[in-house]
Amino acid sequence: MSDQNTTYEPLDVDTIPSRLGSIAAITKRLGTDASQWTAREVGDGNLNFVFIVTGPKGSVIVKQALPYVRLVGESWPLPLSRAFYEYHALTRQGLRDPQSVPEVFHFDEAQALIVMEYLTPHIILRYSLIGGNRHEGLGRRLGEFCARTLFRGSDLAMDAADRKADLALFAGNGALCDITENLVFSDPYFDAEMNRHTTPQLDRIVATLRADIDLKVEVQHLKAAFCANAETMLHGDLHTGSVMVAADEAIVIDPEFVTYGPMGFDIGMLISNFFMAYYAQPGHASKSDDRTAYQDWILEVTAEIHDVFTVEFSRLWREERTGILYPKSLYEDQGHAIASEQALGHRLNAIWRDCLGFAGIEMHRRILGLAHNADFETIENENLRAECEARALVLGRQLVINRGRLNSMAAVFDLAKFIGRENLL
Amino acid sequence: MSDQNTTYEPLDVDTIPSRLGSIAAITKRLGTDASQWTAREVGDGNLNFVFIVTGPKGSVIVKQALPYVRLVGESWPLPLSRAFYEYHALTRQGLRDPQSVPEVFHFDEAQALIVMEYLTPHIILRYSLIGGNRHEGLGRRLGEFCARTLFRGSDLAMDAADRKADLALFAGNGALCDITENLVFSDPYFDAEMNRHTTPQLDRIVATLRADIDLKVEVQHLKAAFCANAETMLHGDLHTGSVMVAADEAIVIDPEFVTYGPMGFDIGMLISNFFMAYYAQPGHASKSDDRTAYQDWILEVTAEIHDVFTVEFSRLWREERTGILYPKSLYEDQGHAIASEQALGHRLNAIWRDCLGFAGIEMHRRILGLAHNADFETIENENLRAECEARALVLGRQLVINRGRLNSMAAVFDLAKFIGRENLL
Structure with missing residues (x-):
């Protein structure tokens, strides 16, 4: 079941398979048996969670905004809507300069979540x-x-x-x-x-x-x-x-x-x-x-x-x-x-x-x-x-x-x- | 009864009393007996209808957008929403430079209609x-x-x-x-x-x-x-x-x-x-x-x-x-x-x-x-x-x-x- 329109909740490596396991755009890339998926958090930026999720068929990147600035903590709130704007920017950049940005597989506005191409060995x-x-x-x-x-x-x-x-x-x-x-x-x-x-x-x-x-x-x-x-x-x-x-x-x-x-x-x-x-x-x-x-x-x-x-x-x-x-x-x-x-x-x-x-x-x-x-x-x-x-x-x-x-x-x-x-x- | 939320219809000098006669913000300026109101169309601009409506107590300006450019005719459509933007501009100008613009008494978005101060002898x-x-x-x-x-x-x-x-x-x-x-x-x-x-x-x-x-x-x-x-x-x-x-x-x-x-x-x-x-x-x-x-x-x-x-x-x-x-x-x-x-x-x-x-x-x-x-x-x-x-x-x-x-x-x-x-x- 998609998280679309449900209350925002941060992902973690344990909940990713259950929460994303029924989204066709993702299972198509990872394989349908989400119990075989593994996830690790690799975000080194200042703002968000970034997970690499790997299944039998391949890997995807799951990027989720947090309601605050990661570098600073909850004392600095930051709206989840930034994922919405990132999604719209990515799709426009992809049209204006094809192959310049990761392909987007799935976007969930409520969860501030973008699932996109895993770039390797980049x-x-x-x-x-x-x-x-x-x-x-x-x-x-x-x-x-x-x-x-x-x-x-x-x-x-x-x-x-x-x-x-x-x-x-x-x-x-x-x-x-x-x-x-x-x-x-x-x-x-x-x-x-x-x-x-x-x-x-x-x-x-x-x-x-x-x-x-x-x-x-x-x-x-x-x-x-x-x-x-x-x-x-x-x-x-x-x-x-x-x-x-x-x-x-x-x-x-x-x-x-x-x-x-x-x-x-x-x-x-x-x-x-x-x-x-x-x-x-x-x-x-x-x-x-x-x-x-x-x-x-x-x-x-x-x-x-x-x-x-x-x-x-x-x-x-x-x-x-x-x-x-x-x-x-x-x-x-x-x-x-x-x-x-x-x-x-x-x-x-x-x-x-x-x-x-x-x-x-x-x-x-x-x-x-x-x-x-x-x-x-x-x-x-x-x-x-x-x-x-x-x-x-x-x-x-x-x-x-x-x-x-x-x-x-x-x-x-x-x-x-x-x-x-x-x-x- | 206000025209708010009803289908747009252009005003004319005959329908103004019946269509605007129950709007308190207007009757306050003209008098409540709309049968005594008179209206004349004075728009000399390029785009809109402008009426001076006069009643026993005073006069107001009624400005209504038309769905086309008046100067050119129906062949050049122009959205009624311009009345909405004019209204929001007028209210901001009135705050930023008081007394610089006519006072707005009533705005009806659906009718693209602004009722405002009649300036005389301007x-x-x-x-x-x-x-x-x-x-x-x-x-x-x-x-x-x-x-x-x-x-x-x-x-x-x-x-x-x-x-x-x-x-x-x-x-x-x-x-x-x-x-x-x-x-x-x-x-x-x-x-x-x-x-x-x-x-x-x-x-x-x-x-x-x-x-x-x-x-x-x-x-x-x-x-x-x-x-x-x-x-x-x-x-x-x-x-x-x-x-x-x-x-x-x-x-x-x-x-x-x-x-x-x-x-x-x-x-x-x-x-x-x-x-x-x-x-x-x-x-x-x-x-x-x-x-x-x-x-x-x-x-x-x-x-x-x-x-x-x-x-x-x-x-x-x-x-x-x-x-x-x-x-x-x-x-x-x-x-x-x-x-x-x-x-x-x-x-x-x-x-x-x-x-x-x-x-x-x-x-x-x-x-x-x-x-x-x-x-x-x-x-x-x-x-x-x-x-x-x-x-x-x-x-x-x-x-x-x-x-x-x-x-x-x-x-x-x-x-x-x-x-x-x-x-x-």
Whole structure:
């Protein structure tokens, strides 16, 4: 019997077979004899339960929202509806960029439960970057994902009424937006209660950042854009912990922070996490591998994400611009295709500027805020960790403040490398 | 008996007493003996029925949406729900800027019917500007209205969850947005079916505008901002036909185009209509009054709208900035009040730039699109009318293209006056 429409109750490894054993979409993947199923809880995120459930025929992932923030506990309630929004985000992403996200087999709104494809032998990209692994085609896949989901979720492509309906739908996911609004855009920039940072090593640089008025103004401009500029359906939390990778495959997971927001947000958060992986490498070096070649590979992937994003977004602009914005009736149909190219250039520039700004903020919040990155956290030597973190903090400030004047990824890399050679503590 | 929850049926002057005669909120204003009521239809807008209903005790306005665009006919259906959105806009505007809008006595969603305060001896501002009348305090009132409704409907002031709920609510008003998106932002810039302009006098200048690639790109950037940049609850149609004036009073009506959009939209459309009134004056001159002094008065009011908007918006920024953006916890509470002032300056600049852009587009659509202005339409001499219109078209282009480089209203006035002296045909 399905749990649909019954009172919410958290699953556990013992009750999963009885509670999910009669759902055809699941038995089809695991086998009908639920007594042979085994489940283990593997969630390492901040919010939810995640189970791998295995039966005679295969495995599935069962993700269930909890009515509070797992990282913090019951003192921080969080609505179960986030599973509803994640489900609707996953289905849209799957249509807009096929094979980019796990296939959804079953959704139960009352139980805040999504049953989806078990990805194996995939691991979380963040840990793979800590481990020094390379993945063929990673930058291409992520660049395409950003271009396709961001373009196809906007008024550039969608029917205007459909976009407004989705805007209204995802506006209901405010509790998750609230986390981003506070933890990403405000808390890192003052001495907020839930903050932490590597102390005392970073104290001086943190104090400098929090006294930086220009920075605090620009960050709030970017927050205003995040809150108001509802251009497209964002993943909303697209860091390297939201990507699962195998040798030559990358799958994007966990879009529960989905919201309508500015195009540059997802891609900015994503490349930010690559820059942090880059700066963290000295903390993961060994005698046999100083990780400098691997750092080069990380930057190559970062460049490829943005290059592919630009190429694919431009292709979609030329081939799929069927929405109400920059309509062909005004441009191509009037013999003014050059207007379309001119507008595309402007839009790409605007996305690039926003992208850099959001990237800078993401670095700050991962080092100064509540939710830190394993890239840095797994560096046990605190002095070494702080050195790595300090570089990311300084690059972050540069990206926010100078986002209007950094005209290419090459310029950003020059800056990142320069800062990488500095001893900032 | 109230019509609530019954099938929609258009009112007429004969059925109004029987259909509305038992609604206490109305009988309280008109008197309980509905047989003594008289009604007349006075709607001169493009969309709805408007009745003045008078009884022994007084009068009320009864506004009822029709299931189609009145200006065009049944061939252009338009949802009755616009009355629902107008009602919700009116109540919010009334809270955010008390006495700025008519008091609502009764709303019937099924009948798409709003019963509200009858304003007397008020007339539509547009006709008063055509008539050459002056109104004490007009600029102040309109500047305050813009500042208060735009500030207080945004994440600068509102609880974030409330703003998201309103964003979702008003996203349902897409059919009305669709009119703006097409008729304002696209149709004027190509030879769209419903367009018309004073021909052949304007043909050459219209062809030049429609071949202007830079203009067509910038207009679509502004359209993108209108569609996506959901900063605040807009009136959505704030022209001089949406303001009723008496000697020293101004009341804003007809917010059925309400939507969340960019701060600069309402104020841009408003000042645009003052510029058009300015350029139309030679068409309303008489032997005894060449209207040049009145033109000066129009520009004074235009300047005052923007000055008062700036002062009042700044006051609200300092005193009522209780939303999630630019929070005092980050600025004032850290001894960084100057960051708040810096951010305010940036925001006012951004609003000003958008305002000029939207103002320019409004001029174009009123002369090239479907819905023209009485300011120009009432000039019977077509050559004279075209001369006036041409100046507005040229100023409009300047405002769109150079909105980032026109740094003050004084600079805009210099430009407007220069163009006013040109003979463009």
